[in-house]
Amino acid sequence: MTTTVTRPGALAASGHPLVRPDAAKHLTDEQVEELGRELDAVRDDILAKRGATDAAYIRRVIKLQRSLEFAGRGTLLFSKYKPAWFAGTAMLSLAKILENMEIGHNVLHGQWDWMRDPDIHSTTWEWDFVTPARSWQHTHNDLHHRWTNVIGKDRDIGYNLLRMDPDQPWKPFNLGNPLYNAILAPVFEWGIALYDLEIPEYKEGLKSKEAMNRDLKAVGVKVVKQFSKDYAATPAVAMLTGSGKQALYGTLAANAIRNFWAHAVIFCGHFPDGTDTFTEEEVDGETRGDWYVRQMIGSANISGSRLMHFLTGNLSHQIEHHCFPDLPSNRYAEVAVRVREICTRYKLPYTTGPLPKQVGSTWAKIFKLALPPRKAKTATA
Amino acid sequence: MIRFSKLARVTAALTTPLTAEDFLALFNPVYSSRQLRGIVTRVAHETEDSATIYFRPGNGWHAHQAGQWARIGVELDGVRQWRSYSLSNAAGHDPAITVKDAGAVSHVLVRDTKPGDVLFLAPPQGDFVLPEHPRSLLMLTAGSGITPVMSMIRTLIPRRPDANVVLINSNSTPEKSLFREELDELADQFPNLTVRHWFTSARGRLQFTAKTIADLCPDWRTRAAYACGPEGFLNDAEELWEREAALEQARTVPNVTAGAEAEASRTGTLTIERFSTDLTAGAGHDGGLVTFEQSDREVQADGDTPLLDIGEDAGVLMPSGCRMGICHSCLVPLRAGQVRDLRSGELHNTPGQLIQTCVSAAAGPVNLDL
Numbered sequence: 017m018t019t020t021v022t023r024p025g026a027l028a029a030s031g032h033p034l035v036r037p038d039a040a041k042h043l044t045d046e047q048v049e050e051l052g053r054e055l056d057a058v059r060d061d062i063l064a065k066r067g068a069t070d071a072a073y074i075r076r077v078i079k080l081q082r083s084l085e086f087a088g089r090g091t092l093l094f095s096k097y098k099p100a101w102f103a104g105t106a107m108l109s110l111a112k113i114l115e116n117m118e119i120g121h122n123v124l125h126g127q128w129d130w131m132r133d134p135d136i137h138s139t140t141w142e143w144d145f146v147t148p149a150r151s152w153q154h155t156h157n158d159l160h161h162r163w164t165n166v167i168g169k170d171r172d173i174g175y176n177l178l179r180m181d182p183d184q185p186w187k188p189f190n191l192g193n194p195l196y197n198a199i200l201a202p203v204f205e206w207g208i209a210l211y212d213l214e215i216p217e218y219k220e221g222l223k224s225k226e227a228m229n230r231d232l233k234a235v236g237v238k239v240v241k242q243f244s245k246d247y248a249a250t251p252a253v254a255m256l257t258g259s260g261k262q263a264l265y266g267t268l269a270a271n272a273i274r275n276f277w278a279h280a281v282i283f284c285g286h287f288p289d290g291t292d293t294f295t296e297e298e299v300d301g302e303t304r305g306d307w308y309v310r311q312m313i314g315s316a317n318i319s320g321s322r323l324m325h326f327l328t329g330n331l332s333h334q335i336e337h338h339c340f341p342d343l344p345s346n347r348y349a350e351v352a353v354r355v356r357e358i359c360t361r362y363k364l365p366y367t368t369g370p371l372p373k374q375v376g377s378t379w380a381k382i383f384k385l386a387l388p389p390r391k392a393k394t395a396t397a
Numbered sequence: 398m399i400r401f402s403k404l405a406r407v408t409a410a411l412t413t414p415l416t417a418e419d420f421l422a423l424f425n426p427v428y429s430s431r432q433l434r435g436i437v438t439r440v441a442h443e444t445e446d447s448a449t450i451y452f453r454p455g456n457g458w459h460a461h462q463a464g465q466w467a468r469i470g471v472e473l474d475g476v477r478q479w480r481s482y483s484l485s486n487a488a489g490h491d492p493a494i495t496v497k498d499a500g501a502v503s504h505v506l507v508r509d510t511k512p513g514d515v516l517f518l519a520p521p522q523g524d525f526v527l528p529e530h531p532r533s534l535l536m537l538t539a540g541s542g543i544t545p546v547m548s549m550i551r552t553l554i555p556r557r558p559d560a561n562v563v564l565i566n567s568n569s570t571p572e573k574s575l576f577r578e579e580l581d582e583l584a585d586q587f588p589n590l591t592v593r594h595w596f597t598s599a600r601g602r603l604q605f606t607a608k609t610i611a612d613l614c615p616d617w618r619t620r621a622a623y624a625c626g627p628e629g630f631l632n633d634a635e636e637l638w639e640r641e642a643a644l645e646q647a648r649t650v651p652n653v654t655a656g657a658e659a660e661a662s663r664t665g666t667l668t669i670e671r672f673s674t675d676l677t678a679g680a681g682h683d684g685g686l687v688t689f690e691q692s693d694r695e696v697q698a699d700g701d702t703p704l705l706d707i708g709e710d711a712g713v714l715m716p717s718g719c720r721m722g723i724c725h726s727c728l729v730p731l732r733a734g735q736v737r738d739l740r741s742g743e744l745h746n747t748p749g750q751l752i753q754t755c756v757s758a759a760a761g762p763v764n765l766d767l
Contacts, residue, residue, distance in 0.1 A: 027721065060741060071475030079423060086420050089411065126725030132477035132750065135432060138725045139751065142414035157724035241413040249410040307721075341723045 027304040029053075034297040036306070039313045039365055045303075051362055052305030058354050059340050062347050071131050073346045077118055078136070084111035088270070093254045095262035104263075108270040113277055115144045117329025122345045124153055129342075146242050147209040148234045155212050161341050165286055165293045165314035172286070173293065175211050179385045181293045186388040193386035194379070204275035204282075209235055246271060277327075281318070284374040285334040287381055288316040290367035311338035312359060317352070317368035324371070325349065335366065426515050427455040435492075437514040443495060443575055447541070448507045449485060451493040452516055461521035463488045463552035464545040464623075464670070470517030471505055477517065478502050479749065483545035483625075483670075484521060485576075487552040492521070495575065497541040525670035527553065528621055533561040535617050535665075537634055539603070539626030540568060543575050545670055546625055554583055554590045563614045567595040567603045567626070605633040607641065618665065625670040638667040685759040689713045689767050690732055698759040703739065704729075705754040713767060715754060722756035729754050732764035 029052065032045045040048070088107030095101035120143035122128070128136045142149050155171075163169035167183050174180035178197055179190040200207050213231055217223040246267035254263030292313045299310065318324070318332035325332045333348035336355050343351065359366040369377075408417040421428040427436060435452035442448045461467070466483045480502045485495040498507040527549055528534075536546045543566055553560045568574035574594065584592040593613045595603050603609070610617050618641065624634045684700035687707055692714070698707045705727055708715040718726025722740060728751040735746040737760040738753075744760055745752060752765070
């Protein structure tokens with residue numbers, strides 16, 4: 017084969033990008049190459065250890081999630097009694113959070129494909145989220161994870177809605193930044209479904225009409241199913257006990273709670289203070305080591321207890337997830353120890369902090385970038 | 398069951414994107430029509446390194462014909478592994494496989510399986526089955542090659558007095574001979590079964606010459622023959638039948654008009670069952686011939702170019718994504734052959750396995766289901 021196009025699959029082990037990001041300027045080509053080898057070794061170690069205990073873990077989580085879903089929805093059928101409403105809503109919210117994050121997100125990344133279980137596989141999984149799994153896999157796994165934080169390539173920087181980076185040009189529309197984000201949080205799953213349709217790409221002619229029609233049809237079918245499950249079928253059955261209205265409030269609340277939580281966690285992945293964004297020059301000629309560097313300095317972790325990590329679907333280990341998106345999530349905690357040590361040794365930033373701090377930092381950025389850049393800054397930029 | 402499936406359709410409104418079965422599986426793992434499973438009901442040890450595993454299959458299984466095989470899946474260190482095994486019991490009875498401890502999967506099946514365990518299953522299949530109309534038969538088996546033939550004998554002998562079967566069964570020693578006692582008992586009880594044991598430790602390898610076979614079964618030429626055993630055994634059998642057919646042809650050519658008569662005296666057919674598929678495993682970075690089955694394209698690939706690039710350059714509509722092995726958008730099932738993961742050097746050669754084409758290269762011939 018004589019193809020000369022550089023493709024990430026064949027990222028060179030040595031060399032350097034046109035421009036190396038500021039945070040990694042102090043590293044020589046050889047150091048970056050060595051860093052790449054060290055991170056490859058981390059991955060290989062986990063692959064060697066991965067086995068029956070990991071398989072048992074994901075099956076346990078799926079069993080827990082389904083039990084919660086079953087019990088939660090069942091309890092909501094009697095939600096005219098206040099304690100039943102609270103218990104049912106709490107269990108269903110937790111079930112939805114686990115389903116989307118520790119299970120759905122990670123299964124759809126192919127983290128469990130190695131088990132060769134067709135029921136827990138990235139090509140067959142569908143989730144309790146409005147956007148169809150296949151659409152999300154395209155914008156998330158393919159585009160976002162490949163072009164992490166590259167301005168102009170990774171549309172996850174603000175999801176076409178928010179101005180999330182000073183290098184994105186300011187428009188008067190951006191004055192509404194905080195308002196849009198506040199509205200987005202409780203309806204996050206609908207925002208993602210809309211985002212995954214890639215309407216701007218369609219308008220720019222980057223997406224064909226056939227692809228658009230296919231995606232619209234897929235999302236339409238999914239919307240009907242999701243909407244009728246939570247807002248028609250469940251309340252209808254609950255009407256048998258005179259709890260129809262309460263059950264509807266319960267499912268609405270459960271979806272909103274899941275949306276708030278997912279929105280908060282996901283916005284902590286790349287937006288808190290300390291994360292970098294990149295120009296296209298900085299990825300041109302990127303080596304394997306440079307690719308790892310970009311993932312590490314472009315992502316932020318959330319520190320906390322084991323329960324916290326579990327509830328975020330281990331997205332609290334965003335840095336590790338971005339370096340190794342298809343390693344099983346239960347392994348990120350041990351990977352984190354080694355990645356952090358590597359960052360310290362190579363004097364690279366490793367951004368982490370407790371949830372309130374990271375959420376606060378994200379909101380501060382949303383407020384700040386709602387306003388136009390000050391004159392002095394634009395002059396130097 | 399019909400009522401159950403109707404109910405499932407109604408409850409799907411409440412369970413989407415899952416199904417009612419997914420929730421029922423919380424209580425009983427066999428409730429899944431997406432994945433056929435069976436519960437092990439009994440494990441009987443046959444020889445020191447083999448066992449028969451009886452199981453009760455769930456929905457989706459169909460009754461086997463004598464001589465057929467089924468794919469059996471077990472999990473080894475968390476990874477689903479599939480192998481094919483002949484069903485050894487009579488048609489019409491609960492299925493059972495007889496397994497010899499000879500590899501990672503069969504080792505687990507023979508040593509660690511206990512009643513209550515779950516096996517993953519695919520419905521029985523195979524053309525190594527009894528002829529439609531009864532006629533005299535010659536069975537040639539070696540080692541665990543007896544398993545499908547055992548099913549045929551168990552099905553035929555007790556029920557069909559008009560059957561006539563001669564079995565030549567080759568094993569290294571009497572102790573290692575599967576079903577030896579049962580076969581001898583059946584032969585004592587039913588005159589329509591003759592069993593000829595051949596022990597290689599005492600008599601050496603069974604030679605497929607007209608004379609040796611005739612010594613064991615004088616009328617072998619008139620019988621429909623079935624053979625199952627290791628590759629060498631089957632090749633030898635095939636050669637003998639081909640030689641005989643060629644001789645036959647030479648004799649009958651001058652006498653074309655006596656077609657019907659020639660037909661009657663012609664050597665019987667030989668049906669064979671191979672249980673090891675010949676995988677030509679290429680080594681290292683040699684690459685190999687890549688066949689895209691559905692697209693009907695063949696490309697000679699080197700051992701370092703991702704299969705995704707090979708396919709795209711050949712004009713195959715390849716699913717693709719990140720092109721660096723992280724997004725799993727490019728998965729394609731492997732039909733046969735072997736690929737190498739360009740990142741780790743790891744080799745993959747399990748048929749049915751999904752291959753990340755963007756980071757996998759040919760390591761020998763590769764057949765992809767695309």
